[in-house]
Amino acid sequence: MIKIGLIVNPIAGLGGSVGLKGTDGMVEEALRRGAEPLSNLRAATALSMLMPYKEQMVIYTGAEELGENTAKSLGFHAEAVHAALGQPTSRDTEALAQALERLEVKLILFAGGDGTARDVYRAIGNKTPVLGIPSGVKIYSPVYAKTPKAAGELAGLFISGKVKTLLEHEVLDIDEELYRKGLVDVKLCGYLKVPHEKRLV
DSSP states (O other): OEEEEEEEOTTTTTTTTTTOOOOOOHHHHHHHTTOOHHHHHHHHHHTTGGGGGGGGEEEEESGGGGGGHHHHHTTTOOEEEEOSSSSOOOOHHHHHHHHHHHHTTTTTEEEOOOOHHHHHHOOOOOOOSSEEEEEEEOOOTTOOOSSSSHHHHHHHHHHTTTTEEEEEEEEEOOOHHHHHHTOOOOOEEEEEEEOOTTTTT
16 A cells, blocks of 8 residues: 655644734634635645555544545545644644654645645654645745645656656745834745655746
C-alpha cells in the first residue's frame, strides 16, 4: 500500500474571505463576519484526482476536520493519527506532520496557506516530500500547487513514479499585523522538499 499523509488546516483562509488580511489571531472575528471554511473542500478537490489510486493507498491524517472526514467521504481508506483538543492550532499541524514523518509516508499533502507551510517546516524540516493544496489568505511560498486540482494531479504523478524530481522550495511568511497596516514584510522560514512539475506548481 502507498502511504500518503494529509493535513487539513480547517481555519486557513477564513480571515481573507471577510477582508481581514489573514487568519492568525482572527478566527473568532472571521466567523462572526460570516466566513466559511474552505480547506476541506479544496482538499477534497485534490484528493478526487487520486481516485485511480484509491485501492492502492492508505491516507494517514488528522481526526475529523483535520482530514479524516474529507478522505473518508471520498471512499479512501483513512486512518487518523492525531486529534485536536478544541479548535485546531499550529501545534496540531506540527504534531500531525511529525506523526506522518514517523510513519514514513511517501508524500504529505497539506491544505492551508503560508502559515501552515511554516508549521510543517518547523515540525519536520525537509525530511519528507510535501505538497501544498492552496487554501490560505497568503500564498507566497512556492511549495504550493497552482490550484487544488493541480495538487491532486501532481500528487498522482509523483506516487505513480511519473514525476521523480524533488526540489527544495522556499517557505515564506509575512507578518500579518504589518500586512493589515498595508506593509509587506516577507520572511524566509526554511525549505521544504516538493515534487516538481513546472506547469503545476
